[in-house]
Amino acid sequence: MFDSLILKNIQKHISLSDSEKADFLAMLKIKDFPKKEFILQQGQICKKLYFVEKGSLRSFNINEAGKESTIMFAVQDWWLTDMYSFVNQKPAVLSIETLEPSCLAYLHFDALEKLYIKIPKFEKFFRIIFQNAYVREQLRVLDNISISTEQRYNRFLNKYPHIVEKVSQKQIASYLGVTPEFLSSIKKN
Amino acid sequence: MFDSLILKNIQKHISLSDSEKADFLAMLKIKDFPKKEFILQQGQICKKLYFVEKGSLRSFNINEAGKESTIMFAVQDWWLTDMYSFVNQKPAVLSIETLEPSCLAYLHFDALEKLYIKIPKFEKFFRIIFQNAYVREQLRVLDNISISTEQRYNRFLNKYPHIVEKVSQKQIASYLGVTPEFLSSIKKN
DNA sequence: CGTCTATTTGAATGTACTCAAAAGCGGTGG
C-alpha cells in the first residue's frame, strides 16, 4: 500500500496493518485551502484535528484588549488544532488560518472517538503525540519566564528555520509576546 | 477492593477490574519524603513518574545565569515528573523538591512501559492526562505572552488557591517569571 | 533568643511599550 505522509507520520510511533490503514483512511478527510483562509474562528467549537500534508498555518488568540498572540505555527508533518476546544468541546480560544495554500488531512472529533475504539493502538499514538506536545510547551514556558527576549528570538530562529522562511516579523513578535517595533530594535543589535 | 487515591484518580478516566488494580498496584511504589527533600536533581536521568498522595512539591529550573524558574507546583492528586527527561531518558532540565512532608506513589520508567503492554487501557489514561497537561501548558504560554504580570498573578491566585496556601511569594514570583521585589510592588497596588 | 530567609521599600538603570512618522515591499490593476 502507498503510504501518504500522514501514514508515515503515524508509523513513526505505531505500526499498522494494511486493513488498519484502510480503516483509518476511511475516517480521514483531505482538503485544500487557499492562502489566508480561516479553518477555525475563535469562539467556535473546534470539531477537527488537523494534519498538515502541505503548506503552513498559524494559530493565534486575540484578547479583550485586541492584542494578538501567536500560539503556534504548523508546517508539513505537524498536527494542529485548538486542543482546548477540541478535547472539551467548548468555544475555541484560538483562530487558525493558512499562511499559504495548504493541503490538510483531518479527523472529525466523532471519528477520532471511534478510531480509539476500533484501533486502540491510536491511543498509544496520540499518547506519544500529546506527551511530546506537553514537553514542548513546558519548555516554551521555561523560555518565556527565564531568558531575555533576544535569547528567545535567537532560539526560535535556530529551532524552527523552516518556519522562519514563511512567517513575517510581526508574527514572530506575536509568538514571542513582544511588539513588532521592539523585535525590530532587537534585530538592529 | 479499597481504592487508594491514585486508583480513584485513574478511574476518573478508565475503569479497572480488581485484577487489573492488583497488577497495577504491584508495579507501584509508595514512599514518604520529609520537607525540602529533593526527589530529582537537574542533570540526572529521571526514572520515575510521581503521583502526590499527600503533601506538595515544586519543580524548577536554574539556568546558567543562576536564575531560578518554577515550572509547576503539585499538590494532592497531581501527577508530576520532569516529562522531558522521563520520556526521552535524557538529563533532567528540572529539579523537584517537596515543600512539606509528602507521600508519593510512583512508577518506574520500565514499569510504566510494561504497564502499557500488560494493560493497554493505561495508554488511554495517560493519553488523557498528557492531553490535559498540553492544554494547560498552552494556556499558560498564552497568559505569559498576552497579559500583564498583575493579571497573571491574579489568575494564579484564583486558579490555584490550594497552592497559594503552601508556597512563598518568592516561589510564586519565580513561577510568574518576575523578581520577588517586583511581585511585592504589585501587591502594594 | 538568635539566625536565616522572606518580604518590603526605594533609588537608579535597563527593558519594553505606545504613538507617530517614514521607509520598504508585495500584490493588484491599469
Added chain:
DNA sequence: CCACCGCTTTTGAGTACATTCAAATAGACG
C-alpha cells in the same frame, strides 16, 4: 511594466514596566 495601495518594518521620542542593588523590617524555625 509601472504606479499605486496596503501592510510590514524601521526609527525615534516619551513613558511605563521590570530589574538590580542595597538596606530595613518582618517571619519562621531551631
